[in-house]
Amino acid sequence: MTDTATTPERRRLTTNYTPVDRVFRGSMTAGALFSLVVLALIAAFLLYRGFEIFSDFGFSFITGEVWNIGDPMDTSTAVLGIGAMLVGSVLTAVIAILIAVPFAMSAALFIEYYAPKSVRTALTALLDLVAAIPSVIYGIWGYAVLLPIVEDWSVPLERWLDFIPIFDVPSGIFGRSPFLAGLLLSLMITPIVTSVAREVYGQAPRDLVDASYALGGTKWGAIRNVVLPFGRSGLVGGAMLGLGRALGETVAVYLTLNLVFDINFRILGSAGGNVASLIATKFGEATPYELKALMAAGLVLFLVTLLVNFLATVIVNRSRRIV
Amino acid sequence: MTLQVDATFGRGGFNRHAAFEVAPGAVLGLVGANGSGKSTLLHTIAGIDRVRSGRIVLDGQVLDDGTEFVEPQDRRCVVVFQDLRLFPAMSVLDNVAYGPRSHGAPRADAHARAREALAKVGLAGFEGRRPDGLSGGERQRVAIARAVVTNPAVLLLDEPFASVDADSRPGLREVLRGVLTGSEARTVIVSHDPSDIADLAATVVRL
Numbered sequence: 001m002t003d004t005a006t007t008p009e010r011r012r013l014t015t016n017y018t019p020v021d022r023v024f025r026g027s028m029t030a031g032a033l034f035s036l037v038v039l040a041l042i043a044a045f046l047l048y049r050g051f052e053i054f055s056d057f058g059f060s061f062i063t064g065e066v067w068n069i070g071d072p073m074d075t076s077t078a079v080l081g082i083g084a085m086l087v088g089s090v091l092t093a094v095i096a097i098l099i100a101v102p103f104a105m106s107a108a109l110f111i112e113y114y115a116p117k118s119v120r121t122a123l124t125a126l127l128d129l130v131a132a133i134p135s136v137i138y139g140i141w142g143y144a145v146l147l148p149i150v151e152d153w154s155v156p157l158e159r160w161l162d163f164i165p166i167f168d169v170p171s172g173i174f175g176r177s178p179f180l181a182g183l184l185l186s187l188m189i190t191p192i193v194t195s196v197a198r199e200v201y202g203q204a205p206r207d208l209v210d211a212s213y214a215l216g217g218t219k220w221g222a223i224r225n226v227v228l229p230f231g232r233s234g235l236v237g238g239a240m241l242g243l244g245r246a247l248g249e250t251v252a253v254y255l256t257l258n259l260v261f262d263i264n265f266r267i268l269g270s271a272g273g274n275v276a277s278l279i280a281t282k283f284g285e286a287t288p289y290e291l292k293a294l295m296a297a298g299l300v301l302f303l304v305t306l307l308v309n310f311l312a313t314v315i316v317n318r319s320r321r322i323v
Numbered sequence: 324m325t326l327q328v329d330a331t332f333g334r335g336g337f338n339r340h341a342a343f344e345v346a347p348g349a350v351l352g353l354v355g356a357n358g359s360g361k362s363t364l365l366h367t368i369a370g371i372d373r374v375r376s377g378r379i380v381l382d383g384q385v386l387d388d389g390t391e392f393v394e395p396q397d398r399r400c401v402v403v404f405q406d407l408r409l410f411p412a413m414s415v416l417d418n419v420a421y422g423p424r425s426h427g428a429p430r431a432d433a434h435a436r437a438r439e440a441l442a443k444v445g446l447a448g449f450e451g452r453r454p455d456g457l458s459g460g461e462r463q464r465v466a467i468a469r470a471v472v473t474n475p476a477v478l479l480l481d482e483p484f485a486s487v488d489a490d491s492r493p494g495l496r497e498v499l500r501g502v503l504t505g506s507e508a509r510t511v512i513v514s515h516d517p518s519d520i521a522d523l524a525a526t527v528v529r530l
């Protein structure tokens with residue numbers, strides 16, 4: 001039987017921070033919260049400036065294809081919708097991903113499993129350099145160098161594949177097309193996807209790779225049966241990070257894609273656009289009401305990009321935890 | 324036509340020397356304390372690690388003598404690792420069929436051989452399961468089946484009883500005896516407990 005007189009007193013657990021601890025903890029917390037505060041302020045600003053547009057047009061602002069400011073003195077004549085631009089954003093981003101991911105996978109596997117050490121170091125540094133090239137440089141290069149090549153190749157491609165609707169171009173006008181923009185975006189996002197893929201593939205269990213060799217497997221067999229299954233979710237996360245970058249890319253798309261307000265899935269035709277290039281194109285000459293519409297478009301782009309990047313981070317972090 | 328080992332091996336500052344021969348169909352036990360280099364020696368015979376000096380010869384072919392080196396996948400040596408290293412993304416059947424498939428066997432043939440090997444270790448009916456759904460003893464048997472299905476010239480078993488409880492050890496010993504009986508493989512079994520391999524190995528070498 002317990003003697004209550006000798007029952008030990010419940011201990012209160014406390015942490016006594018010194019003043020230096022408190023200052024350090026406070027400044028680190030402020031630093032961490034700062035980026036969240038900035039994010040929230042940007043969202044609040046865009047919502048505040050664009051709210052009138054959402055209340056005037058409702059959901060049709062997101063689905064509508066027409067962008068007509070009407071009479072600048074009478075905002076009721078305006079018909080504004082970013083549906084065509086949203087579709088263009090997704091279309092160019094998907095083209096970019098479809099081209100970038102196979103290249104990124106191949107590059108990552110080569111760097112991790114085939115390249116000699118000196119080549120590996122050089123290639124990794126080169127990829128980081130390519131990732132740092134400003135978007136405007138890509139845009140100028142795409143316009144000056146890639147555009148004539150894509151224009152030349154679009155004609156026979158359309159002739160061979162016009163039975164597939166996305167390759168058919170009834171207007172016969174090629175050039176600054178979603179395909180060109182997507183191709184350029186793929187070059188821009190390949191370093192990001194390669195970097196994530198390389199990190200994930202490099203963490204594949206070495207003991208399982210050795211087991212594959214010890215059973216008579218080749219290097220490709222080890223990669224196919226151990227490395228690729230292991231790196232699957234990490235690669236998806238990397239692709240989504242690239243997708244987030246492609247969705248928000250402005251200058252490169254602005255220089256390589258003709259802005260046409262028409263939902264267009266014909267990737268070789270000279271028509272399209274994305275939300276970011278819409279904002280860049282219209283911002284300089286926008287009326288006050290149109291400016292609000294651009295803010296609202298920016299909010300939609302902001303939320304979509306935030307969601308894609310959040311999902312990508314969750315997937316990549318989950319693939320790291322599996323290690 | 325033997326496996327001849329007369330080599331110094333090790334990693335970092337650790338060096339050990341071993342010298343022995345294993346004839347076709349013979350079983351050699353390798354015992355020693357923890358850290359004596361038993362697993363490292365197996366890995367060196369398999370080609371995962373390299374000799375420091377000396378040589379490893381199989382049926383007259385030099386596998387490793389410091390200059391000549393035959394890659395692991397070309398050695399006809401198979402290892403049953405201490406940590407088993409079953410492929411988690413594959414079924415039991417695909418795990419066991421991996422070796423034959425790697426050597427170019429058609430899928431149907433490889434699966435047939437795998438089923439035969441699983442039956443031999445008492446795991447008929449386990450083909451569709453995944454490694455993470457098996458007990459330690461069952462995983463050990465899958466690893467043994469995966470090794471023997473390739474009819475290797477050299478079979479290397481690293482602490483096969485380590486992941487098995489005392490009650491299950493007699494059963495696993497019987498499985499191994501059944502697998503090794505009639506096999507032409509030169510077999511090396513590593514254990515830190517000599518009693519585990521006393522009735523399996525004709526010769527015992529202590530590191």
